[in-house]
Amino acid sequence: xxxxINIIIMFKEYLLLAVFIIASITLLNYNNxxxxxxxxxxTVGLIGFVQNTLSIIPNIFELKRDNEVLRQLAVNLSDEVNxxxxxxxxxxxxxxxxxxxxxxxxxxxxxxxxxxxxxLLRNTITLNxxxxxxxxxxxPIINEIGLVGKIIATxxxxxxxxxxxxxxxxxxxxxxxxxxxxIIAWEGGENLLLTNxxxxxxxxxxxxxxxxxxxxxxxxxxxxxxxxSITERPGELFKRVDVVPSVDFSSLExxxxxxxxxxxxKISLEGKILKKK
Numbered sequence: 001x002x003x004x005i006n007i008i009i010m011f012k013e014y015l016l017l018a019v020f021i022i023a024s025i026t027l028l029n030y031n032n033x034x035x036x037x038x039x040x041x042x043t044v045g046l047i048g049f050v051q052n053t054l055s056i057i058p059n060i061f062e063l064k065r066d067n068e069v070l071r072q073l074a075v076n077l078s079d080e081v082n083x084x085x086x087x088x089x090x091x092x093x094x095x096x097x098x099x100x101x102x103x104x105x106x107x108x109x110x111x112x113x114x115x116x117x118x119x120l121l122r123n124t125i126t127l128n129x130x131x132x133x134x135x136x137x138x139x140p141i142i143n144e145i146g147l148v149g150k151i152i153a154t155x156x157x158x159x160x161x162x163x164x165x166x167x168x169x170x171x172x173x174x175x176x177x178x179x180x181x182x183i184i185a186w187e188g189g190e191n192l193l194l195t196n197x198x199x200x201x202x203x204x205x206x207x208x209x210x211x212x213x214x215x216x217x218x219x220x221x222x223x224x225x226x227x228x229s230i231t232e233r234p235g236e237l238f239k240r241v242d243v244v245p246s247v248d249f250s251s252l253e254x255x256x257x258x259x260x261x262x263x264x265x266k267i268s269l270e271g272k273i274l275k276k277k
Contacts, residue, residue, distance in 0.1 A: 105219075106219060106258050106260040107258070107259050107260040108142075108256040108257070108258060108259070109129060109133055109134060109135065109256065109257045109259045110129075110254065110255075110256055111127040111128055111129040111159075111254070111255050111256070111257055112127070112128045112253065112254055113125050113126065113127060113128075113252060113253055113254070113255065114126050114127065114128050114158075116249075116252070118165065118249060118250065121166075121167045121188070122162075122166050122167055122168060123163050123165045123166050123249075124152070124160050124161060124162055124163065124166070125141075125148075125149070125160070125161045125163055125252070125255075126158060126159070126160055126161075127141075127158065127159045127160075127161060127255065127257070128157070128158060129157070129158070129159060129257065130154050130155050130156050130157045130158045130159050131154050131155065131156050131159075132156050132157060133157075133259075134259045135151060135154050135159045135257055135259060136151065136154065136259075137151055137152060137153065137154060138150055138151060138152075138217050139151045139217075139257050139258055139259060140217055140218045140219065140222075140257070140258040141161045141163075141255050141256070141257055141258075142222055142255065142256050142258065143247060143252065143254065143255045143256060145223070145246045145247050145248075146222060146223035146224060146225070146245070146246030146247050147164065147171070147211060147218065147222045147223065147224050147245075147246070147247065148161065148163055148164070148247055148249075148252070148255050149161045149162045149163035149164055149166070149169065150162055150169075150217055150218075151257060159257070161255075163249060164184070164186060164192060164224075164245050164247070164249075165186055165245075165249060166186060167186060167187070167188075169184075169185065169186055170183055170184070170185050171183070171184050171211060171215055171217070171218055171224070172211070172212045172214045172215045172218075173194065173209050173210060173211055173212055173224055174209070174210060174211075174212040175203060175207045175208070175209060175227075176207065176208040176209070176210050177204075177207050177208070178201070178202050178203070178207070180197065180201050180202070180203065181196070181212060181214070182194045182195060182196050182197050182209075182241070183195045183196050184209065184224055184225075184243065190244075191228055191229075191242040191243060191244055191245075192224070192225055192242070192243040192244075192245055193240070193241070193242065193243070194209060194227070194241035194242075194243050195238070195241075196238060197238055197239045197241050198237060198238055198239070199232055199236075199237060199238065199239055201239075203227065203230055203239060203241060204227065204230075205227050205228065205229060205230060206226060206227060207226070207227045208223060208225075208226055208227075209223075209224045209225050209226070209227065209243050210222060210223055210224060211224060219258065223246045224243065224245065224246065225243040225244050225245040225246050226243065226244050226246070227241055227242070227243055227244075228242045228243060228244045229241075229242045230242075
């Protein structure tokens with residue numbers, strides 16, 4: 001009790017002020033004098049105006065918190081959109097590869113590219129399949145678009161592929177429309193070079209170049225590229241034929257290795273003839 005009395009004595013001024021304010025409000029509320037009613041009306045209007053004004057002023061801390069929430073939500077949504085877009089692209093690519101695997105007349109083993117060089121004279125790709133997956137040296141590499149290259153080295157779980165953009169790459173090919181034979185190679189730059197095409201042969205821009213049945217490594221009729229330009233130089237017997245490869249190596253991620261065994265009898269017989277020569 002004494003504690004309560006001490007508290008009242010300590011805050012007596014505030015208690016008296018509160019009592020006077022309550023008494024004033026009560027008298028104003030029950031007094032119907034014209035002046036008092038006018039004061040009451042003005043007071044109520046002023047309080048309403050102040051409340052409306054204060055409600056318009058934004059709460060800075062609340063807005064900052066809402067901003068952080070919205071920013072995080074935007075980041076999450078952007079990440080979700082990117083993952084959905086990536087999944088869509090991968091799904092399209094995998095469907096195309098699945099279609100190739102179903103219609104291909106040879107055995108295919110799928111692989112992911114885990115390493116790639118594109119700015120050297122001898123560019124290669126590293127695959128996540130190797131000897132334990134049946135991969136051997138000189139096996140062709142393709143995708144759903146066309147020819148990628150061939151295997152040049154293997155280990156148990158990995159393999160190295162030589163791609164078309166490699167100074168050491170060569171393959172016997174032919175022009176699909178006219179069946180004219182040639183050899184595809186690379187001398188640097190964005191295009192391949194189709195060599196051994198005489199000036200007298202019918203070759204046009206837009207012709208499709210495919211692998212030929214004369215190759216010991218590559219199966220026939222795999223698309224290599226499209227002729228982009230033809231140049232004839234005075235005094236030369238052959239045309240310079242530039243070919244744009246079908247495969248976009250800059251975005252290449254998945255490939256197939258043709259793991260079927262080649263016709264060893266044919267290769268052996270041809271090798272014997274060449275030795276005699």
